Amino acid sequence: xxxxxxxxxxxxxxxxxxxxxxxxxxxxxxxxxxxxxxxxxxxxxxxxxxxxxxxxxxxxxxxxxxxxxxxxxxxxxxxxxxxxxxxxxxxxxxxxxxxxxxxxxxxxxxxxxxxxxxxxxxxxxxxxxxxxxxxxxxxxxxxxxxxxxxxxxxxxxxxxxxxxxxxxxxxxxxxxxxxxxxxxxxxxxxxxxxxxxxxxxxxxxxxxxxx
Amino acid sequence: xxxxxxxxxxxxxxxxxxxxxxxxxxxxxxxxxxxxxxxxxxxxxxxxxxxxxxxxxxxxxxxxxxxxxxxxxxxxxxxxxxxxxxxxxxxxxxxxxxxxxxxxxxxxxxxxxxxxxxxxxxxxxxxxxxxxxxxxxxxxxxxxxxxxxxxxxxxxxxxxxxxxxxxxxxxxxxxxxxxxxxxxxxxxxxxxxxxxxxxxxxxxxxxxxxxxxxxxxxxxxxxxxxxxxxxxxxxxxxxxxxxxxxxxxxxxxxxxxxxxxxxxxxxxxxxxxxxxxxxxxxxxxxxxxxxxxxxxxxxxxxxxxxxxxxxxxxxxxxxxxxxxxxxxxxxxxxxxxxxxxxxxxxxxxxxxxxxxxxxxxxxxxxxxxxxxxxxxxxxxxxxxxx
Numbered sequence: 101x102x103x104x105x106x107x108x109x110x111x112x113x114x115x116x117x118x119x120x121x122x123x124x125x126x127x128x129x130x131x132x133x134x135x136x137x138x139x140x141x142x143x144x145x146x147x148x149x150x151x152x153x154x155x156x157x158x159x160x161x162x163x164x165x166x167x168x169x170x171x172x173x174x175x176x177x178x179x180x181x182x183x184x185x186x187x188x189x190x191x192x193x194x195x196x197x198x199x200x201x202x203x204x205x206x207x208x209x210x211x212x213x214x215x216x217x218x219x220x221x222x223x224x225x226x227x228x229x230x231x232x233x234x235x236x237x238x239x240x241x242x243x244x245x246x247x248x249x250x251x252x253x254x255x256x257x258x259x260x261x262x263x264x265x266x267x268x269x270x271x272x273x274x275x276x277x278x279x280x281x282x283x284x285x286x287x288x289x290x291x292x293x294x295x296x297x298x299x300x301x302x303x304x305x306x307x308x309x310x311x
Numbered sequence: 312x313x314x315x316x317x318x319x320x321x322x323x324x325x326x327x328x329x330x331x332x333x334x335x336x337x338x339x340x341x342x343x344x345x346x347x348x349x350x351x352x353x354x355x356x357x358x359x360x361x362x363x364x365x366x367x368x369x370x371x372x373x374x375x376x377x378x379x380x381x382x383x384x385x386x387x388x389x390x391x392x393x394x395x396x397x398x399x400x401x402x403x404x405x406x407x408x409x410x411x412x413x414x415x416x417x418x419x420x421x422x423x424x425x426x427x428x429x430x431x432x433x434x435x436x437x438x439x440x441x442x443x444x445x446x447x448x449x450x451x452x453x454x455x456x457x458x459x460x461x462x463x464x465x466x467x468x469x470x471x472x473x474x475x476x477x478x479x480x481x482x483x484x485x486x487x488x489x490x491x492x493x494x495x496x497x498x499x500x501x502x503x504x505x506x507x508x509x510x511x512x513x514x515x516x517x518x519x520x521x522x523x524x525x526x527x528x529x530x531x532x533x534x535x536x537x538x539x540x541x542x543x544x545x546x547x548x549x550x551x552x553x554x555x556x557x558x559x560x561x562x563x564x565x566x567x568x569x570x571x572x573x574x575x576x577x578x579x580x581x582x583x584x585x586x587x588x589x590x591x592x593x594x595x596x597x598x599x600x601x602x603x604x605x606x607x608x609x610x611x612x613x614x615x616x617x618x619x620x621x622x623x624x625x626x627x628x629x630x631x632x633x634x635x636x637x638x639x640x641x642x643x644x645x646x647x648x649x650x651x652x653x654x655x656x657x658x659x660x661x662x663x664x665x666x667x668x669x670x671x672x673x674x675x676x677x678x679x680x681x682x683x684x685x686x687x688x689x690x691x692x693x694x695x696x697x
Contacts, residue, residue, distance in 0.1 A: 146695050155604055156692040176608065182691070183606025190694050194601045198319040207316070207602075211611040265695060 101185065101260040101291055102166055103129040103152060109160035110147050121147045124161070127309060131260060134287035134304065137295045139311030145295040146265060148311065152293060153186055153263045154178045183212065187259035191266045193250040197239040201230060201249050204238055208256045224252045228278070244275035251282060262286055264294045280304060316615055320598055322591045331587050332623050338583040339624070340631040342576045342670060346663045347635050383526045391538035394530050397427040398523040399515060418455050419510040420469070422518040431529050432500070432512060439463040439498030447517050450498035454508035465496045469513070580670050581677045588620070588678060592685060599686060600693025609687050616682050617675070624671050632667060635659050 108125040111118050121144040129135055129152070137145045150156035151163065157172035164170070165185075171177060188194075195204050202221065209216045225231045228248040233241060238249055247267070254262060264283075268276045284304060286292050294301055302308065322328045383398040390396060400422040423432070428441045432450060442448035449469075451461060461467060468491040494517075500507050515523075530536045602612055639657040 150692045150695050153604070154691075155600075155695060156690065179603065179606055179608050179691075182604065186606070188604055188694065190601070190604070194597075194694055196316075196320045196598065196601075198324055199315065203315060207605065207607070210316075211607045 101131045102164075103261070103291070104164040104167075105129075105152070105161065106164065107161035108148070108151060108158045108163065110144065110151065110156075111159045122151075122158070122311075125311075129291055129293065131291045132287070132289060133306040134283060134292040134294065134301075136301045136305035136308045137293065137311065138308055141297070143311040145311055149263055149265055149293060149295055153188060153261075154182050185260045187254040187257045187262050189247075189250045189254045189262075189264045189267050191269065193238075193246040195238045195246055195249055195253075198237060200235050200237055201225070201241070201252075202234045204249060205253055205256055208253060220256065224256055228252045244271050247271045247275055248278065251279060255282065255286075259290070261291045261293070264292070266295055266297065268296070268300060276300070321595065321612070321615055322619065327591045328619075331591050332627070334587050335584065335623050336627040336630060338580060339627040339667075340634060342580055343628075343631040343635045343659070343663065343667060344638070345576055346666055347639065347657060347659050383523070386526060386528060389542045390528065391535050393532050394528060394535035394539060395430060397424050397431070397527045397529065399423040399427060399525055399527065400518065400521045400523050401525045402521070418452075419507075421507070421510055421512045422515040422521070423512055425514050425516070427527065428512065428514065431527075432507070435500045435507070436498045437501035439496070442497055442512075442514050444514065445516055446514075447492065447494045448497040448514070449494045450500060450512040451496055452508040452510040453500050455510065456496075456499045461496055463496055463499060466493050467496060467511075468492065469494055469511075577670055577673050580674045584620075584624075584674050584678055585681060588681065596689050596693045597696065599689040600691050600695075603689065603691035604694035612686050613679075613682060616686070617679055620678055620682075621675055624675060628667050628671055632659055632664060635663075 105125050105127045108122055109120070110122040111120045113119075121142075125148065137148060139145050147156065151158050154163075154170065154172075162169050163172075165181070170181075196207070199207075205221050205224070206216065222231070222234075225234055228251065230245060230248055230252065233245060233249075238246060241249065251267075254264075268279055271279065283292060283294070283301075287304075287306065294305065319325060322331065383396055387396045402420055403418075425442075425444050428450070433441050436450065437453060439450070442450065449467065451459075456462070470491055494513070528539065530539050599612060603609070636659045639659060642657055
């Protein structure tokens with residue numbers, strides 16, 4: 101998988117004022133690498149990640165996926181690409197708090213032809229040390245456990261691109277290590293994009309993209 | 312999974328879902344009660360064993376009592392063509408006799424023109440038919456038939472005054488021997504003919520020779536009613552020796568209001584449901600964004616909502632209809648106990664059930680539109696913002 105950003109720009113309109121968050125951004129992202137998006141607060145890390153993750157559309161420029169230009173005017177097509185190629189871990193875990201850990205993972209199989217793989221779910225839960233929490237509501241979990249559920253949900257999908265937005269902002273050292281280990285394995289075959297306001301990923305990423 | 316997702320998350324949690332269900336149930340129940348008790352109750356109260364469904368006829372009538380011979384023909388010439396003028400003989404009796412037994416109840420006996428039976432009375436018949444011309448057959452009011460325990464096919468005996476009747480129009484001097492003449496009951500009226508609840512209707516030809524003393528003006532349309540009102544001022548009742556004028560089923564003016572009720576309840580239901588939905592979906596944008604970011608399509612989310620709301624709507628409608636029916640049964644039982652025989656005053660008709668279904672369809676269609684706008688307008692980018 102190759103993602104090419106060509107002169108990407110994003111301008112937010114707030115009343116009469118225009119705020120240019122991203123200006124003529126150019127970069128090539130490839131599978132088998134981990135990219136760390138760095139920059140001071142307000143520099144557009146999350147916005148860029150949104151555009152690269154097809155969650156938001158740029159106001160200028162192009163985004164090419166394996167050489168093919170993405171048409172941001174077709175939400176249905178974007179949704180299908182996200183479903184097939186992308187996996188996300190969002191800030192604050194973005195879990196459904198009233199559903200159980202298992203139900204949160206099952207959501208990955210919703211609205212898809214893919215057959216529910218119970219064994220894969222169990223294996224991932226075991227790997228994440230969450231087997232004993234399988235049927236607990238995620239609202240009852242600790243911050244570290246929630247983070248691991250969010251990772252389990254992302255890893256359940258056989259995606260090409262993994263996007264992590266501030267993935268260790270709320271986890272302790274032990275859990276952070278689990279996440280590092282996962283990322284190290286992931287980046288060997290997949291494309292991994294991470295935003296982080298600290299330097300904890302500096303040593304394991306392949307490329308730092310400064311904004 | 313869809314339902315779980317709907318109840319636990321998309322609808323703001325179990326608490327909000329339960330609140331939505333209760334409020335939907337209450338509004339649906341209110342609608343069902345409103346529909347049942349505004350369209351079904353009229354003129355059923357005193358009609359025994361009669362279930363009246365549908366709206367009461369809007370036509371109404373005037374009855375002039377103690378008239379002179381020329382009164383009816385004068386009215387006929389002045390009223391519009393669709394107004395119908397009939398004359399008949401009315402007298403009060405103190406009892407009705409059935410085979411081997413005297414039942415002591417007051418009743419009215421109407422000796423009518425056959426046209427009156429065919430054109431007016433026929434539509435009020437609950438069971439049986441109109442008497443055949445020239446045959447000794449009668450129709451009974453519903454209440455009278457019930458208290459006397461008379462059914463279609465029974466024979467009753469009428470005391471005939473004979474031909475030697477003299478005197479005024481309300482009180483007669485009768486000479487000669489009174490005779491009992493058998494009549495076959497061929498019809499029983501429903502409650503809409505409330506004026507005739509205590510009455511026996513004969514065909515005039517089969518009765519004693521007593522001059523007509525009542526003119527009945529039947530005004531079946533709004534036009535005929537207007538025409539009647541226009542000429543009322545021209546009629547000087549004193550000229551015709553008329554002693555009384557009474558109005559029967561006067562429902563004019565209620566039609567417009569009644570027609571507005573279904574519209575009103577539909578709008579009410581859509582507004583209530585829309586407000587409840589807006590409340591339930593408050594603060595839901597991020598959850599929608601997360602689902603969309605995960606690659607779940609708008610149509611799937613839409614189906615989750617619509618499926619859940621449809622389920623709630625149908626459960627609420629069924630519970631409302633059952634509850635209303637129970638209330639109707641309790642009220643009917645109370646009335647029956649009070650009157651002394653089983654009657655149906657209120658009931659949930661097929662019309663109400665159908666209308667409830669239409670309302671559910673209207674609500675769901677409107678809600679579907681609102682849902683689509685709401686769901687499709689949320690950007691998946693919302694997932695990135697905590």
